[in-house]
Amino acid sequence: xxxxxxxxxxxxxxxxxHIALGLTLLAFGIGHTGIIDGVSAAGSASLAMYVGGxxxxxxxxxxxxxxxxxxxxAFAGLGxxxxxxxxxxxxxxSDEAAGTFxxxxxxxxxxxxxxxxSGVFGQGVYALLTLSLLLLAxxxxxxxxxxxxxxxxxxxxxxxxxxxxATAALAHWPMALGRSRRGxxxxx
Numbered sequence: 001x002x003x004x005x006x007x008x009x010x011x012x013x014x015x016x017x018h019i020a021l022g023l024t025l026l027a028f029g030i031g032h033t034g035i036i037d038g039v040s041a042a043g044s045a046s047l048a049m050y051v052g053g054x055x056x057x058x059x060x061x062x063x064x065x066x067x068x069x070x071x072x073x074a075f076a077g078l079g080x081x082x083x084x085x086x087x088x089x090x091x092x093x094s095d096e097a098a099g100t101f102x103x104x105x106x107x108x109x110x111x112x113x114x115x116x117x118s119g120v121f122g123q124g125v126y127a128l129l130t131l132s133l134l135l136l137a138x139x140x141x142x143x144x145x146x147x148x149x150x151x152x153x154x155x156x157x158x159x160x161x162x163x164x165x166a167t168a169a170l171a172h173w174p175m176a177l178g179r180s181r182r183g184x185x186x187x188x
Contacts, residue, residue, distance in 0.1 A: 011169075013059050013062045013063055013066065013071075014063065014068065014071050014169075015166045015169050015170055016055075016059060016166075017056060017059040017060070017063070017071060017074075017075045018125075018162050018163075018165055018166035018169075019162075019163060019166040019167075020051050020052060020055050020056050020059065021052070021056060021075070021078060021125070021159070021162045022125075022159045022160065022161070022162030022163030022164075022165075022166060023047070023051060023052075023159065023163065024044075024047060024048055024051050024052030024056075024082055024159070025052075025129065025132075025155050025156070025158050025159030025162060026155075026156055026159030026160060026163065027044035027047050027048070027159075028041060028044050028048060028052075028152075028155050028159070029132070029151075029152045029153065029154070029155030029156030029157070029158070029159055030044075030152065030156055031043055031044045031152065032136065032148055032149060032151055032152025032153075032155065033149050033152035033153055033156065034149060034152075041089070041152070042089045045085075045086040045089035046086070048082045048083075048085055048086040048089075049082065049083055049086030049087065051082075052078070052079065052081075052082030052083075052086070053079050053080075053081075053082040053083025053084075053086055054079065054083065055079070056075045056076070056078055056079035056082060057075070057076050057079030057080060057083065058079070059071075059075045059079075060072050060073070060074070060075030060076025060077070060078075060079055061076060063075055063076075064076070070112075070115060070116070070117070073112070074112050074126075077108050077112075078105075078108070078109075081105045081108070084101075085101075088101075095140045095141060095143060096140075096141065098137075098140045099137040099138070099140035099141040100137075102133045102134075102136050102137035102140060103133070103134070103137045105133055106130050106133035106134045106137060109126050109129040109130040109133055110126075110130045112126040112129075113126040113127045113129075113130055121161060121162075121164075121165040121168075122165075124158075124161050125158050125161050125162045125165065128154050128155070128157055128158035128161065129155070129158045131151075131154050132151045132152075132154040132155035132158060133151070134151075135147050135148075135150050135151030135154060136148060136151035136152075136155075139151055
């Protein structure tokens with residue numbers, strides 16, 4: 001930039017983006033499980049709209065600006081998903097329309113799974129998100145509360161994985177499994 005103002009560190013926007021994704025997925029997942037009385041998926045709509053939607057979209061733009069096309073695509077694309085989902089939560093939409101919406105964004109999550117170069121954490125988060133969205137889509141098409149709860153649990157685990165990955169990056173905790181000198185699996 002000509003004026004010497006930095007666009008920000010992509011490492012910090014990546015970490016914040018993964019925290020936002022993790023918290024949103026966790027709230028979304030817990031809402032679908034019904035494990036906490038009075039907490040529903042629609043109850044997480046406000047968090048999904050502002051943290052998962054607006055914040056992730058903005059962080060995606062910052063990632064693009066910083067040269068990270070993968071995180072830019074992931075954060076901006078998922079920001080669009082969360083914002084749209086939050087705006088439609090509680091609206092009278094057919095089950096088929098809701099299922100189709102979830103399938104379309106499961107395709108984005110699958111693309112992110114296949115393109116993730118960050119190993120188990122990156123691929124794991126997006127693979128679990130893909131599975132969650134597919135389960136929720138099938139639950140929507142089949143009107144199955146059991147599948148919706150299963151999709152919620154998978155989303156919650158995905159959220160915990162994203163949150164741990166971001167926390168580990170900040171705290172310098174182990175994030176990958178590698179081989180020690182003796183050939184045993186060790187955290188690296």
